[in-house]
Amino acid sequence: MKFFLKCDEAVHVCDKSQYNEASFFEKLKFKMHILICALCRGHAKRNTKLTETIKAANLKTLLPEEKEVLKTRLQQEANNGSES
Template identity: 70%
Template sequence: MKFFLKCDDAAHVCDKTQYKEAGLFDKLMLKIHLLMCKLCRGYAKRNTKLTKTIHSADIKTLSPEEKERLKTRLQDEIENGYNS
């Protein structure tokens, strides 16, 4: 069992933590690493800011039915030519 993370591993754990996939031990090792590594602290801070920005963006997406209609329409346009 290793007690110190390399920066690449810390970034991976940081990403897992962002998506709530990291275990307790991984989170603890990340916290220890972040105390010692300024670069990874910056990465974690930017990761957190990105996550908050995405969640607050209130992005609207197409429903599966709308996507299918759009796909069909595009295929029809391609098959029939653009200027027909």
């Protein structure tokens, strides 16, 4: 088992850890990696800031049923517009 991550692996673990999907050992290896890699350290900071910004925005999404109704309406409007 290797202890040091490559940068592409570190980015993947960074993403996983922000969604609480990374294991303890993955997080430990990631922490070790960002101690020595300024590029990945910067990526982790930007990724954290992006996640915090999205959470603060308190975004709402449509339910699948609402999306389907909207899609149908848009298709009907597009068809009506092309007939004119």
